[in-house]
Amino acid sequence: MSEPRLETQALSRNFGALKAVQNIDFKLEAGARHALIGPNGAGKTTFVNLLTGVLPPSQGRVLLAGRDITGKGQAERVKLGVARTFQINRLFRGLSVLENISIAVAERKGTAWSMLYPVGRRADVIAESIGLLETLKLADIAGHRVSELPYGRQRLVELAITLALKPEVLLLDEPAAGVPSAESHIILDAIEALPKDIAVLIIEHDMDVVFRFAKHVTVMVSGAVFASGTPRDIEANPQVRAVYLGQAGKGSGRG
Protein backbone atom coordinates (compact mmCIF):
# COMPACT_ATOMS: atom_id res chain seq x y z
CA MET A 1 0.00 0.00 0.00
CA SER A 2 1.31 3.42 -0.90
CA GLU A 3 0.82 6.43 1.31
CA PRO A 4 -2.58 8.11 1.08
CA ARG A 5 -2.49 11.37 -0.87
CA LEU A 6 -3.86 13.34 2.02
CA GLU A 7 -4.09 12.26 5.61
CA THR A 8 -5.01 13.86 8.90
CA GLN A 9 -3.98 12.58 12.31
CA ALA A 10 -6.00 13.57 15.37
CA LEU A 11 -6.79 16.90 13.75
CA SER A 12 -8.63 19.34 16.03
CA ARG A 13 -9.60 22.98 15.96
CA ASN A 14 -11.25 24.96 18.72
CA PHE A 15 -12.85 28.38 18.51
CA GLY A 16 -12.77 29.39 22.16
CA ALA A 17 -14.89 26.82 23.93
CA LEU A 18 -16.40 25.52 20.69
CA LYS A 19 -14.78 22.34 19.43
CA ALA A 20 -15.40 22.85 15.74
CA VAL A 21 -13.27 19.90 14.64
CA GLN A 22 -12.40 17.12 17.08
CA ASN A 23 -9.74 14.53 16.72
CA ILE A 24 -10.30 13.59 13.10
CA ASP A 25 -8.29 10.80 11.48
CA PHE A 26 -8.98 10.92 7.81
CA LYS A 27 -7.42 9.44 4.69
CA LEU A 28 -7.88 10.38 1.07
CA GLU A 29 -6.33 7.90 -1.38
CA ALA A 30 -5.07 8.75 -4.85
CA GLY A 31 -7.98 8.81 -7.26
CA ALA A 32 -10.48 8.82 -4.40
CA ARG A 33 -14.02 10.06 -4.81
CA HIS A 34 -14.89 10.84 -1.24
CA ALA A 35 -17.91 12.73 0.09
CA LEU A 36 -18.09 14.59 3.38
CA ILE A 37 -21.60 15.11 4.66
CA GLY A 38 -23.15 16.34 7.87
CA PRO A 39 -25.69 18.82 9.18
CA ASN A 40 -25.05 22.57 9.11
CA GLY A 41 -22.47 23.54 11.69
CA ALA A 42 -20.94 20.08 11.79
CA GLY A 43 -17.50 21.54 11.05
CA LYS A 44 -17.15 20.47 7.41
CA THR A 45 -15.94 23.82 6.12
CA THR A 46 -13.62 24.26 9.12
CA PHE A 47 -12.16 20.87 8.29
CA VAL A 48 -11.53 21.95 4.70
CA ASN A 49 -9.96 25.18 5.98
CA LEU A 50 -7.59 23.07 8.08
CA LEU A 51 -6.71 20.95 5.06
CA THR A 52 -5.98 23.98 2.88
CA GLY A 53 -4.05 25.90 5.52
CA VAL A 54 -6.50 28.78 5.86
CA LEU A 55 -6.68 27.96 9.57
CA PRO A 56 -3.97 26.44 11.74
CA PRO A 57 -5.14 23.43 13.75
CA SER A 58 -5.28 23.49 17.53
CA GLN A 59 -3.89 19.96 17.55
CA GLY A 60 -2.99 17.19 15.15
CA ARG A 61 -1.23 16.90 11.83
CA VAL A 62 -1.95 17.12 8.12
CA LEU A 63 0.14 14.93 5.82
CA LEU A 64 0.41 15.19 2.06
CA ALA A 65 1.75 11.98 0.51
CA GLY A 66 3.31 11.15 3.87
CA ARG A 67 4.94 14.55 4.28
CA ASP A 68 3.95 16.77 7.22
CA ILE A 69 2.46 20.00 5.86
CA THR A 70 0.78 21.16 9.08
CA GLY A 71 3.02 24.22 9.34
CA LYS A 72 2.66 25.26 5.72
CA GLY A 73 0.48 28.15 4.67
CA GLN A 74 -2.21 28.23 2.06
CA ALA A 75 -0.03 29.37 -0.83
CA GLU A 76 2.58 26.66 -0.18
CA ARG A 77 -0.06 23.95 -0.05
CA VAL A 78 -1.45 25.11 -3.38
CA LYS A 79 2.01 24.77 -4.86
CA LEU A 80 2.17 21.25 -3.43
CA GLY A 81 -1.09 20.36 -5.17
CA VAL A 82 -3.96 21.03 -2.76
CA ALA A 83 -6.68 23.17 -4.34
CA ARG A 84 -10.24 23.99 -3.44
CA THR A 85 -13.45 25.56 -4.61
CA PHE A 86 -15.60 27.67 -2.34
CA GLN A 87 -19.18 27.31 -1.24
CA ILE A 88 -19.76 30.84 -2.49
CA ASN A 89 -17.99 31.73 -5.73
CA ARG A 90 -14.72 33.58 -5.36
CA LEU A 91 -14.02 34.81 -8.85
CA PHE A 92 -12.63 37.87 -10.56
CA ARG A 93 -16.09 39.03 -11.46
CA GLY A 94 -15.09 42.02 -13.53
CA LEU A 95 -12.74 40.02 -15.77
CA SER A 96 -13.38 37.64 -18.62
CA VAL A 97 -13.66 33.88 -18.13
CA LEU A 98 -10.38 33.37 -19.95
CA GLU A 99 -8.60 35.93 -17.82
CA ASN A 100 -9.87 34.27 -14.65
CA ILE A 101 -8.32 31.01 -15.75
CA SER A 102 -5.14 32.55 -17.11
CA ILE A 103 -4.43 34.30 -13.78
CA ALA A 104 -4.45 30.90 -12.10
CA VAL A 105 -2.35 29.28 -14.85
CA ALA A 106 0.19 32.13 -14.70
CA GLU A 107 0.39 31.75 -10.93
CA ARG A 108 1.02 28.01 -11.19
CA LYS A 109 3.64 28.40 -13.91
CA GLY A 110 5.37 31.12 -11.92
CA THR A 111 5.07 33.72 -14.68
CA ALA A 112 3.01 36.04 -12.48
CA TRP A 113 6.14 37.90 -11.37
CA SER A 114 7.04 38.93 -14.92
CA MET A 115 6.70 42.65 -15.40
CA LEU A 116 8.24 43.40 -18.76
CA TYR A 117 6.19 41.62 -21.40
CA PRO A 118 2.43 41.66 -21.94
CA VAL A 119 0.11 38.86 -20.87
CA GLY A 120 -0.82 38.25 -24.50
CA ARG A 121 2.73 37.19 -25.36
CA ARG A 122 2.56 34.09 -23.21
CA ALA A 123 0.91 31.90 -25.83
CA ASP A 124 1.53 28.84 -23.67
CA VAL A 125 -0.51 30.27 -20.78
CA ILE A 126 -3.35 31.30 -23.05
CA ALA A 127 -3.35 28.03 -24.99
CA GLU A 128 -3.48 26.03 -21.77
CA SER A 129 -6.32 28.20 -20.44
CA ILE A 130 -8.33 27.81 -23.63
CA GLY A 131 -7.66 24.07 -23.60
CA LEU A 132 -9.01 23.78 -20.07
CA LEU A 133 -12.09 25.80 -21.00
CA GLU A 134 -12.66 23.47 -23.93
CA THR A 135 -12.67 20.39 -21.75
CA LEU A 136 -15.24 22.07 -19.50
CA LYS A 137 -17.28 23.26 -22.49
CA LEU A 138 -16.72 26.88 -21.54
CA ALA A 139 -14.59 27.86 -24.53
CA ASP A 140 -17.46 29.51 -26.40
CA ILE A 141 -17.89 32.01 -23.55
CA ALA A 142 -14.17 32.56 -22.92
CA GLY A 143 -14.44 36.25 -23.72
CA HIS A 144 -17.50 36.90 -21.56
CA ARG A 145 -17.28 38.77 -18.30
CA VAL A 146 -17.88 36.43 -15.36
CA SER A 147 -20.45 38.74 -13.73
CA GLU A 148 -22.62 38.47 -16.85
CA LEU A 149 -22.85 34.67 -16.77
CA PRO A 150 -25.71 32.62 -15.31
CA TYR A 151 -24.89 31.21 -11.90
CA GLY A 152 -24.37 27.63 -13.06
CA ARG A 153 -21.69 28.75 -15.50
CA GLN A 154 -20.04 30.80 -12.79
CA ARG A 155 -19.85 27.67 -10.64
CA LEU A 156 -18.16 25.94 -13.54
CA VAL A 157 -15.62 28.76 -13.80
CA GLU A 158 -15.00 28.31 -10.06
CA LEU A 159 -14.16 24.69 -10.80
CA ALA A 160 -12.08 25.58 -13.85
CA ILE A 161 -9.92 28.11 -11.99
CA THR A 162 -9.13 25.39 -9.46
CA LEU A 163 -8.30 22.82 -12.12
CA ALA A 164 -5.95 25.37 -13.70
CA LEU A 165 -3.73 24.76 -10.66
CA LYS A 166 -3.37 21.09 -11.71
CA PRO A 167 -4.17 19.83 -8.22
CA GLU A 168 -3.45 16.36 -6.93
CA VAL A 169 -5.99 16.84 -4.17
CA LEU A 170 -9.19 18.70 -4.98
CA LEU A 171 -11.59 19.88 -2.31
CA LEU A 172 -15.02 20.84 -3.59
CA ASP A 173 -17.14 22.79 -1.10
CA GLU A 174 -20.76 22.30 -2.19
CA PRO A 175 -20.05 22.65 -5.91
CA ALA A 176 -23.70 22.66 -6.91
CA ALA A 177 -24.93 24.98 -4.13
CA GLY A 178 -27.26 27.66 -5.38
CA VAL A 179 -27.35 26.34 -8.92
CA PRO A 180 -30.89 26.03 -10.32
CA SER A 181 -31.76 22.37 -10.93
CA ALA A 182 -32.10 23.00 -14.66
CA GLU A 183 -28.41 23.90 -14.76
CA SER A 184 -27.02 21.56 -12.12
CA HIS A 185 -26.30 18.75 -14.58
CA ILE A 186 -23.48 20.77 -16.17
CA ILE A 187 -21.70 20.90 -12.80
CA LEU A 188 -22.26 17.23 -12.08
CA ASP A 189 -21.10 16.20 -15.54
CA ALA A 190 -17.94 18.24 -15.08
CA ILE A 191 -17.27 16.64 -11.69
CA GLU A 192 -17.76 13.16 -13.10
CA ALA A 193 -15.34 13.98 -15.92
CA LEU A 194 -12.53 15.07 -13.55
CA PRO A 195 -9.17 13.41 -14.27
CA LYS A 196 -9.14 9.97 -12.67
CA ASP A 197 -5.87 10.36 -10.78
CA ILE A 198 -6.97 13.42 -8.78
CA ALA A 199 -8.07 12.69 -5.22
CA VAL A 200 -11.41 14.45 -4.77
CA LEU A 201 -13.18 15.34 -1.53
CA ILE A 202 -16.63 16.77 -2.04
CA ILE A 203 -18.73 18.45 0.62
CA GLU A 204 -22.32 18.22 -0.41
CA HIS A 205 -25.80 18.51 1.02
CA ASP A 206 -27.58 17.05 -1.96
CA MET A 207 -27.74 13.29 -1.38
CA ASP A 208 -28.47 12.54 -5.03
CA VAL A 209 -25.12 14.12 -5.90
CA VAL A 210 -23.32 12.26 -3.12
CA PHE A 211 -24.69 8.86 -4.08
CA ARG A 212 -24.06 9.43 -7.76
CA PHE A 213 -20.52 10.60 -7.32
CA ALA A 214 -18.90 9.17 -4.19
CA LYS A 215 -17.28 5.79 -3.63
CA HIS A 216 -16.82 6.57 0.02
CA VAL A 217 -18.76 8.74 2.45
CA THR A 218 -17.75 10.26 5.77
CA VAL A 219 -20.43 11.72 8.02
CA MET A 220 -19.46 14.50 10.39
CA VAL A 221 -21.58 15.53 13.34
CA SER A 222 -20.59 18.11 15.97
CA GLY A 223 -17.03 18.30 14.70
CA ALA A 224 -16.32 14.57 14.89
CA VAL A 225 -16.52 11.66 12.47
CA PHE A 226 -19.87 10.03 13.11
CA ALA A 227 -19.75 7.29 10.51
CA SER A 228 -17.72 6.31 7.51
CA GLY A 229 -18.21 3.77 4.74
CA THR A 230 -19.54 3.13 1.26
CA PRO A 231 -22.62 5.10 0.20
CA ARG A 232 -24.67 1.94 0.60
CA ASP A 233 -23.46 1.40 4.19
CA ILE A 234 -24.17 4.99 5.08
CA GLU A 235 -27.61 4.93 3.56
CA ALA A 236 -28.42 1.77 5.50
CA ASN A 237 -27.02 3.04 8.81
CA PRO A 238 -30.02 3.76 11.05
CA GLN A 239 -28.15 6.24 13.25
CA VAL A 240 -27.06 8.28 10.25
CA ARG A 241 -30.59 8.26 8.97
CA ALA A 242 -31.81 9.53 12.31
CA VAL A 243 -29.25 12.29 12.58
CA TYR A 244 -28.99 13.41 9.07
CA LEU A 245 -30.51 11.76 6.07
CA GLY A 246 -34.08 12.24 7.14
CA GLN A 247 -33.55 15.99 7.20
CA ALA A 248 -31.15 16.34 4.29
CA GLY A 249 -31.53 19.50 2.34
CA LYS A 250 -33.38 21.35 5.08
CA GLY A 251 -30.37 21.89 7.31
CA SER A 252 -31.01 21.10 10.94
CA GLY A 253 -28.87 23.75 12.60
CA ARG A 254 -27.55 21.12 14.98
CA GLY A 255 -24.00 20.51 16.00
Next chain:
Amino acid sequence: MSAAAPTATEHPGARSLITRHRLRWWETLPWIIALGFYVAFPNYLGFGAELLAMILFALSLDLALGYAGIITLGHAAFFGAGAYTVGMLAFYEIWTEPIISLLLAALVAAIIGFLSGLVLLRTRGLTLLMLTLCTMALLQEAANMARAYTGGFDGLPDLAIAPVFGVFEFNPLYANTQYLYSLGVLLVCFIFVRTLIYSPFGQSLTGIRENLLRMHAIGSPVRLRLVICYTISAALAGIAGGLWAQTNAYVNLSALDLDRAATVFIVLILGGYGRLYGAFVGAVAYMALEHFLAKIYPTAWQLGLGLLLVMIALFARNGILGIGEALWERYGARRKAT
Protein backbone atom coordinates in the same frame (compact mmCIF):
# COMPACT_ATOMS: atom_id res chain seq x y z
CA MET B 1 7.30 31.75 -26.00
CA SER B 2 6.76 28.06 -26.50
CA ALA B 3 5.24 25.92 -29.20
CA ALA B 4 1.56 26.37 -28.44
CA ALA B 5 -1.24 25.12 -30.61
CA PRO B 6 -2.01 28.01 -32.93
CA THR B 7 -5.71 27.20 -32.90
CA ALA B 8 -6.02 27.97 -29.20
CA THR B 9 -4.49 31.43 -29.37
CA GLU B 10 -6.54 32.24 -32.45
CA HIS B 11 -9.66 31.46 -30.45
CA PRO B 12 -12.08 34.41 -30.70
CA GLY B 13 -12.42 34.57 -26.91
CA ALA B 14 -8.65 34.94 -26.55
CA ARG B 15 -8.39 37.83 -28.98
CA SER B 16 -9.05 40.66 -26.57
CA LEU B 17 -6.57 39.26 -24.05
CA ILE B 18 -3.87 38.82 -26.70
CA THR B 19 -4.32 42.21 -28.34
CA ARG B 20 -5.18 44.50 -25.45
CA HIS B 21 -1.62 45.69 -24.85
CA ARG B 22 -1.31 46.87 -28.44
CA LEU B 23 -1.02 50.60 -28.93
CA ARG B 24 -4.20 52.23 -30.21
CA TRP B 25 -4.26 55.38 -32.30
CA TRP B 26 -5.87 57.57 -29.65
CA GLU B 27 -3.10 56.78 -27.20
CA THR B 28 -0.88 59.23 -29.07
CA LEU B 29 -3.38 62.04 -28.41
CA PRO B 30 -2.17 63.09 -24.92
CA TRP B 31 1.37 63.51 -26.25
CA ILE B 32 0.28 65.38 -29.35
CA ILE B 33 -1.84 67.66 -27.16
CA ALA B 34 1.09 68.16 -24.78
CA LEU B 35 3.38 69.19 -27.64
CA GLY B 36 0.61 71.38 -29.07
CA PHE B 37 0.36 73.09 -25.67
CA TYR B 38 4.08 73.80 -25.83
CA VAL B 39 3.71 75.57 -29.15
CA ALA B 40 0.41 77.31 -28.43
CA PHE B 41 0.94 78.57 -24.85
CA PRO B 42 4.59 79.55 -24.40
CA ASN B 43 3.63 81.77 -21.46
CA TYR B 44 1.99 78.97 -19.50
CA LEU B 45 4.76 76.38 -19.61
CA GLY B 46 5.49 76.74 -15.89
CA PHE B 47 1.87 75.87 -15.21
CA GLY B 48 2.17 73.08 -17.78
CA ALA B 49 5.20 71.56 -16.03
CA GLU B 50 3.28 71.57 -12.76
CA LEU B 51 0.41 69.79 -14.50
CA LEU B 52 2.75 67.13 -15.89
CA ALA B 53 4.18 66.44 -12.42
CA MET B 54 0.63 66.14 -11.13
CA ILE B 55 -0.20 63.61 -13.89
CA LEU B 56 2.82 61.53 -12.95
CA PHE B 57 1.86 61.68 -9.28
CA ALA B 58 -1.71 60.58 -10.10
CA LEU B 59 -0.36 57.81 -12.32
CA SER B 60 1.71 56.46 -9.43
CA LEU B 61 -1.38 56.48 -7.22
CA ASP B 62 -3.37 54.71 -9.93
CA LEU B 63 -0.94 51.82 -9.87
CA ALA B 64 -1.48 51.29 -6.13
CA LEU B 65 -5.11 52.37 -5.77
CA GLY B 66 -6.63 51.69 -9.17
CA TYR B 67 -4.85 48.47 -10.08
CA ALA B 68 -3.88 46.79 -6.81
CA GLY B 69 -6.73 48.26 -4.74
CA ILE B 70 -4.43 49.64 -2.03
CA ILE B 71 -6.51 52.36 -0.39
CA THR B 72 -4.09 55.13 0.57
CA LEU B 73 -4.53 58.72 1.57
CA GLY B 74 -0.87 59.23 2.32
CA HIS B 75 0.72 59.13 -1.07
CA ALA B 76 2.21 62.59 -0.61
CA ALA B 77 4.66 60.91 1.78
CA PHE B 78 6.52 59.59 -1.26
CA PHE B 79 6.02 62.74 -3.31
CA GLY B 80 7.54 64.68 -0.44
CA ALA B 81 10.35 62.19 0.08
CA GLY B 82 11.31 62.60 -3.58
CA ALA B 83 10.98 66.39 -3.43
CA TYR B 84 13.13 66.68 -0.31
CA THR B 85 15.74 64.31 -1.72
CA VAL B 86 16.15 66.47 -4.80
CA GLY B 87 15.85 69.65 -2.73
CA MET B 88 18.49 68.75 -0.14
CA LEU B 89 20.91 67.39 -2.75
CA ALA B 90 20.63 70.62 -4.73
CA PHE B 91 20.46 73.09 -1.80
CA TYR B 92 23.62 71.77 -0.19
CA GLU B 93 25.17 71.37 -3.64
CA ILE B 94 25.85 67.67 -3.12
CA TRP B 95 24.33 66.74 -6.44
CA THR B 96 22.62 69.08 -8.89
CA GLU B 97 22.48 67.03 -12.07
CA PRO B 98 18.71 66.56 -12.56
CA ILE B 99 18.33 63.04 -13.94
CA ILE B 100 20.49 61.23 -11.39
CA SER B 101 18.76 63.35 -8.74
CA LEU B 102 15.41 62.00 -9.88
CA LEU B 103 16.71 58.43 -9.70
CA LEU B 104 17.93 59.08 -6.16
CA ALA B 105 14.53 60.58 -5.33
CA ALA B 106 12.91 57.39 -6.66
CA LEU B 107 15.28 55.28 -4.59
CA VAL B 108 14.61 57.13 -1.33
CA ALA B 109 10.85 57.06 -1.90
CA ALA B 110 11.02 53.36 -2.82
CA ILE B 111 12.89 52.52 0.40
CA ILE B 112 10.30 54.37 2.48
CA GLY B 113 7.52 52.70 0.45
CA PHE B 114 9.03 49.25 0.93
CA LEU B 115 9.62 49.59 4.68
CA SER B 116 6.25 51.18 5.44
CA GLY B 117 4.55 48.76 3.03
CA LEU B 118 5.94 45.74 4.88
CA VAL B 119 4.09 46.90 7.99
CA LEU B 120 1.08 48.72 6.54
CA LEU B 121 0.00 46.20 3.95
CA ARG B 122 -0.82 43.66 6.63
CA THR B 123 -3.97 45.73 7.06
CA ARG B 124 -6.73 46.69 4.68
CA GLY B 125 -9.55 49.16 4.27
CA LEU B 126 -10.02 51.88 6.84
CA THR B 127 -7.08 50.75 9.00
CA LEU B 128 -4.77 50.96 6.01
CA LEU B 129 -6.16 54.36 5.09
CA MET B 130 -5.45 55.71 8.57
CA LEU B 131 -1.97 54.19 8.70
CA THR B 132 -0.95 55.70 5.37
CA LEU B 133 -2.22 59.03 6.65
CA CYS B 134 -0.15 58.61 9.83
CA THR B 135 3.00 57.72 7.88
CA MET B 136 2.66 60.91 5.90
CA ALA B 137 1.99 63.01 9.00
CA LEU B 138 5.07 61.54 10.70
CA LEU B 139 7.26 62.36 7.71
CA GLN B 140 5.90 65.89 7.53
CA GLU B 141 6.53 66.47 11.20
CA ALA B 142 10.03 65.01 10.82
CA ALA B 143 10.70 67.42 7.95
CA ASN B 144 9.37 70.25 10.08
CA MET B 145 11.54 69.39 13.08
CA ALA B 146 14.75 68.67 11.15
CA ARG B 147 15.00 72.38 10.50
CA ALA B 148 18.77 72.34 10.17
CA TYR B 149 18.54 70.09 7.10
CA THR B 150 15.15 70.73 5.58
CA GLY B 151 14.68 74.42 6.32
CA GLY B 152 11.68 73.52 8.48
CA PHE B 153 8.56 75.53 7.77
CA ASP B 154 10.32 77.82 5.29
CA GLY B 155 11.64 74.98 3.17
CA LEU B 156 14.62 75.16 0.85
CA PRO B 157 14.43 78.01 -1.69
CA ASP B 158 16.48 78.83 -4.78
CA LEU B 159 17.57 75.34 -5.67
CA ALA B 160 20.36 75.35 -8.19
CA ILE B 161 19.56 72.64 -10.72
CA ALA B 162 22.28 71.87 -13.27
CA PRO B 163 21.34 71.95 -16.97
CA VAL B 164 19.66 68.83 -18.38
CA PHE B 165 22.27 66.75 -20.23
CA GLY B 166 24.67 69.58 -19.34
CA VAL B 167 23.09 71.73 -22.06
CA PHE B 168 19.50 72.79 -21.41
CA GLU B 169 19.22 75.23 -18.54
CA PHE B 170 16.25 75.72 -16.25
CA ASN B 171 15.24 79.33 -16.75
CA PRO B 172 12.80 80.54 -14.08
CA LEU B 173 11.18 83.03 -16.48
CA TYR B 174 10.81 80.85 -19.55
CA ALA B 175 9.93 77.32 -18.54
CA ASN B 176 10.55 75.70 -21.93
CA THR B 177 13.22 73.36 -20.61
CA GLN B 178 11.22 72.51 -17.48
CA TYR B 179 8.19 71.64 -19.57
CA LEU B 180 9.91 69.42 -22.14
CA TYR B 181 12.03 67.80 -19.44
CA SER B 182 8.90 67.01 -17.40
CA LEU B 183 7.17 65.69 -20.50
CA GLY B 184 10.12 63.40 -21.22
CA VAL B 185 10.19 62.07 -17.67
CA LEU B 186 6.43 61.51 -17.73
CA LEU B 187 6.68 59.65 -21.04
CA VAL B 188 9.37 57.30 -19.75
CA CYS B 189 7.46 56.63 -16.52
CA PHE B 190 4.21 56.18 -18.42
CA ILE B 191 5.72 53.59 -20.77
CA PHE B 192 7.00 51.76 -17.69
CA VAL B 193 3.59 51.80 -15.98
CA ARG B 194 1.79 50.79 -19.15
CA THR B 195 4.13 47.85 -19.66
CA LEU B 196 3.71 46.85 -16.03
CA ILE B 197 -0.08 46.82 -15.95
CA TYR B 198 -0.39 44.72 -19.11
CA SER B 199 2.19 42.22 -17.82
CA PRO B 200 1.37 39.05 -15.88
CA PHE B 201 2.43 40.94 -12.73
CA GLY B 202 -0.09 43.68 -13.47
CA GLN B 203 -2.74 41.07 -14.15
CA SER B 204 -2.09 39.52 -10.76
CA LEU B 205 -2.51 42.95 -9.12
CA THR B 206 -5.89 43.25 -10.79
CA GLY B 207 -6.65 39.80 -9.43
CA ILE B 208 -5.81 40.96 -5.90
CA ARG B 209 -8.11 43.95 -6.31
CA GLU B 210 -10.92 41.85 -7.77
CA ASN B 211 -10.80 38.98 -5.27
CA LEU B 212 -8.20 38.79 -2.55
CA LEU B 213 -9.35 35.45 -1.13
CA ARG B 214 -9.26 33.81 -4.54
CA MET B 215 -5.69 34.99 -5.04
CA HIS B 216 -4.74 33.36 -1.74
CA ALA B 217 -6.51 30.20 -2.84
CA ILE B 218 -4.59 29.96 -6.11
CA GLY B 219 -1.32 30.15 -4.20
CA SER B 220 -0.40 33.75 -4.91
CA PRO B 221 2.09 35.44 -2.54
CA VAL B 222 -0.37 38.29 -2.11
CA ARG B 223 1.33 40.42 0.50
CA LEU B 224 4.74 40.35 -1.13
CA ARG B 225 3.19 41.31 -4.43
CA LEU B 226 1.33 44.22 -2.83
CA VAL B 227 4.52 45.40 -1.14
CA ILE B 228 6.39 45.33 -4.47
CA CYS B 229 3.57 47.22 -6.17
CA TYR B 230 3.50 49.78 -3.35
CA THR B 231 7.28 50.20 -3.61
CA ILE B 232 7.12 50.81 -7.37
CA SER B 233 4.25 53.22 -6.89
CA ALA B 234 6.22 55.05 -4.19
CA ALA B 235 9.26 55.32 -6.47
CA LEU B 236 7.12 56.89 -9.20
CA ALA B 237 5.56 59.31 -6.70
CA GLY B 238 9.09 60.16 -5.59
CA ILE B 239 10.03 61.00 -9.18
CA ALA B 240 6.94 63.20 -9.43
CA GLY B 241 7.96 65.00 -6.25
CA GLY B 242 11.53 65.39 -7.45
CA LEU B 243 10.28 66.79 -10.73
CA TRP B 244 8.08 69.25 -8.87
CA ALA B 245 11.00 70.43 -6.75
CA GLN B 246 13.26 70.82 -9.79
CA THR B 247 10.81 72.74 -11.94
CA ASN B 248 9.82 75.05 -9.08
CA ALA B 249 13.38 75.34 -7.76
CA TYR B 250 12.13 75.09 -4.19
CA VAL B 251 10.76 72.56 -1.76
CA ASN B 252 8.66 73.12 1.34
CA LEU B 253 6.35 71.28 3.71
CA SER B 254 3.44 71.49 1.25
CA ALA B 255 5.08 68.58 -0.59
CA LEU B 256 4.12 66.34 2.35
CA ASP B 257 0.71 67.89 2.97
CA LEU B 258 -2.59 66.14 3.41
CA ASP B 259 -3.83 68.74 0.95
CA ARG B 260 -1.53 67.35 -1.71
CA ALA B 261 -2.46 63.74 -0.94
CA ALA B 262 -6.16 64.62 -1.09
CA THR B 263 -5.74 66.54 -4.33
CA VAL B 264 -4.09 63.64 -6.14
CA PHE B 265 -6.81 61.35 -4.81
CA ILE B 266 -9.48 63.69 -6.17
CA VAL B 267 -7.66 63.95 -9.50
CA LEU B 268 -7.71 60.19 -9.88
CA ILE B 269 -11.35 59.78 -8.83
CA LEU B 270 -12.30 62.60 -11.18
CA GLY B 271 -10.49 61.08 -14.14
CA GLY B 272 -11.31 57.47 -13.37
CA TYR B 273 -9.06 55.07 -11.47
CA GLY B 274 -7.66 51.80 -12.79
CA ARG B 275 -7.73 53.20 -16.30
CA LEU B 276 -4.19 54.35 -17.04
CA TYR B 277 -5.43 57.57 -18.67
CA GLY B 278 -7.55 58.61 -15.71
CA ALA B 279 -4.51 60.43 -14.33
CA PHE B 280 -4.25 62.54 -17.50
CA VAL B 281 -7.93 63.36 -17.80
CA GLY B 282 -8.33 63.94 -14.07
CA ALA B 283 -5.33 66.25 -13.74
CA VAL B 284 -6.40 68.39 -16.69
CA ALA B 285 -10.00 68.49 -15.46
CA TYR B 286 -8.92 69.40 -11.94
CA MET B 287 -6.61 72.18 -13.07
CA ALA B 288 -9.26 73.56 -15.45
CA LEU B 289 -11.92 73.42 -12.75
CA GLU B 290 -9.66 75.11 -10.25
CA HIS B 291 -8.93 77.84 -12.77
CA PHE B 292 -12.51 78.56 -13.82
CA LEU B 293 -14.20 78.05 -10.47
CA ALA B 294 -11.65 80.34 -8.82
CA LYS B 295 -12.50 83.01 -11.39
CA ILE B 296 -16.23 82.74 -10.87
CA TYR B 297 -16.17 82.34 -7.11
CA PRO B 298 -12.72 83.16 -5.72
CA THR B 299 -13.51 82.78 -2.04
CA ALA B 300 -15.14 79.36 -2.07
CA TRP B 301 -14.18 77.68 -5.32
CA GLN B 302 -13.71 74.35 -3.60
CA LEU B 303 -17.44 74.23 -2.98
CA GLY B 304 -18.01 73.65 -6.68
CA LEU B 305 -15.36 70.94 -6.71
CA GLY B 306 -16.97 69.29 -3.70
CA LEU B 307 -20.37 69.24 -5.37
CA LEU B 308 -18.86 67.72 -8.49
CA LEU B 309 -17.19 65.01 -6.41
CA VAL B 310 -20.49 64.18 -4.73
CA MET B 311 -22.08 63.83 -8.16
CA ILE B 312 -19.24 61.58 -9.34
CA ALA B 313 -19.42 59.41 -6.23
CA LEU B 314 -23.19 59.02 -6.67
CA PHE B 315 -23.61 58.69 -10.40
CA ALA B 316 -20.28 58.10 -12.11
CA ARG B 317 -18.08 55.90 -9.98
CA ASN B 318 -15.62 55.45 -12.80
CA GLY B 319 -14.99 59.14 -13.30
CA ILE B 320 -14.89 61.10 -16.53
CA LEU B 321 -13.33 58.22 -18.48
CA GLY B 322 -16.06 55.91 -17.14
CA ILE B 323 -18.72 58.26 -18.50
CA GLY B 324 -16.89 58.28 -21.82
CA GLU B 325 -16.75 54.49 -21.90
CA ALA B 326 -20.45 54.16 -21.11
CA LEU B 327 -21.34 56.58 -23.90
CA TRP B 328 -19.00 54.79 -26.29
CA GLU B 329 -20.58 51.43 -25.50
CA ARG B 330 -24.09 52.77 -25.95
CA TYR B 331 -23.18 54.51 -29.19
CA GLY B 332 -21.27 51.46 -30.40
CA ALA B 333 -24.21 49.15 -29.60
CA ARG B 334 -26.62 51.36 -31.50
CA ARG B 335 -24.30 51.53 -34.45
CA LYS B 336 -24.05 47.75 -34.53
CA ALA B 337 -27.81 47.34 -34.24
CA THR B 338 -28.58 49.51 -37.26
